[in-house]
Amino acid sequence: MSTTPSPVAPEDVRRVACIGAGVIGGGWVAHFLARGYDVTAWDPADDAEEKLRRLVDAAWPALEQIGLADGASKDRLTVAPTLAEAVADADFVQESAPEKLDLKRSLLAELTAATRPGVVVASSTSGYPMTDMHSEAADNGRLVVGHPFNPPYLIPLVEVVGGDKTDRAAVEWASRFYDIAGKSVITMDRELPGFIANRLQEALWREALHMVANGEATVKDIDDSITEGPGLRWAFMGPMLTFALAGGEGGMAHMLDHFGPSLKSPWTRLEAPELDRALRDAVVEGCDEAADGRTYADLVAERDQGVIDVLRATGRLGKDAT
């Protein structure tokens, strides 16, 4: 039985419950407080409240810099003595328990039992598909993944995806809610281990570990190669559009048609996919859509200004000239 949709519209959410108050859960607490919500938290650890309030205190100056919502206050945090009390009046629940599948599964069932009918419950899991966290005991239709990045109060991204028993309406509700709550939402149509950003990060991370393992690069080389190179662009222009610019005025089509063969080069230990017509066209069309009418020259100018702004923001302009 599913009781989605939620009794509360995404724009009418007032009270958010955060279950688990470690680095991620506590980061969510800070985010929701800064966005002007009442937040109720629960965590079974003895010193959880003290740690949580310390985390929120530490995050608050950053959140003040970003700009607090009207009425936002650290005083709107309540630490509840039990899970049931934490979620009883909640309009939305964010679960951030340790990454243990059995724990997550039973906790999510407990949460759908303790909340009002239809309230959406999101898991911060960084790796489990929601389908694996469904259970007989849970009201599965309103369980979604809402995967944040650390720290959740600063990094906008949240990846939203349901499991095979999740109602589509719950996925849409959660996506809309996170957007209203100031996050950048990617709604996924299907489950994929590691979701999207972590798969990309993980590919890079594994290649880096291979290099260290083989003495091909040091940890410092790897970090410098990103922060002094591609990382400067990736803060504002993703890898796909960046590669499209590398194709010059011919864009991604030129890039793929010209450099397609180098996909087979041993430039990483990850095997390349077959660059057939369908993949080529999907990538080219995706880049055209992303460009959204901006010309090559427009994009180059944006990229250049973006790099300059990022260099300045990170204190790297004014390096000694000759």
Place this chain on the structure above:
Amino acid sequence: MSTTPSPVAPEDVRRVACIGAGVIGGGWVAHFLARGYDVTAWDPADDAEEKLRRLVDAAWPALEQIGLADGASKDRLTVAPTLAEAVADADFVQESAPEKLDLKRSLLAELTAATRPGVVVASSTSGYPMTDMHSEAADNGRLVVGHPFNPPYLIPLVEVVGGDKTDRAAVEWASRFYDIAGKSVITMDRELPGFIANRLQEALWREALHMVANGEATVKDIDDSITEGPGLRWAFMGPMLTFALAGGEGGMAHMLDHFGPSLKSPWTRLEAPELDRALRDAVVEGCDEAADGRTYADLVAERDQGVIDVLRATGRLGKDAT
């Protein structure tokens, strides 16, 4: 026979020759002009000079924002009618010809013949090991790779590596020269296809292509997942140190000991290396060195401020609050 070291010390370089004046070669021209060098360029294309001067004109406002070196001027660019004239008086040569191995090999030989003895010649190649570009005809000892990122006048990174016939002194000379010329240098001890940054980029890019090929994510999803997520941190803190922070106060050691098993998760199509004691220790020690005495709290504060500064610099603060 090798005639390295160069007749000119890195700090005494006055005239740089740029061979090949497309997007990368032209970007190098703009960079060296902005850093106050005399630059002589040569490119066999009929309209090369016109295109090059347009590129330099387009880049100049950005370079003025960054800050020009004393005496820097677009007027200090000379476009030479022949390769020999371009390099005859050069203290350093940057080759940025198209990525064709035979062309690069013969061009590099021609360049060592046309320059004064000992002058270091660097190739912008994005993929060929210098060993493959060595030839009988060249004075191989002074040939190095100096691999830039696009655009070379804005992205600081340059990867420097020699081939098996390159003198170590030439690699050191080039590294020192690029540093003086305002670049961020990674000097590699050994050749590795794709060098460092491109291997990391390529792993990420291939994983992204697999996702598009399988309908798991759109081009927009992939770009958003980076620019709204990890890309915000990578502009100033590399992936290794970022992962160390994810380990909390326990740092990279906790991260690897705790999450090591998840390396085997199917979070990317790239196989993970064996996380043995040697690899674990190398990564942990590298992160400790990178932290350089900064505590976990110091690093968290730096990361948070960095993210805020990057968000502000890229126009993403002030998003609607609740």
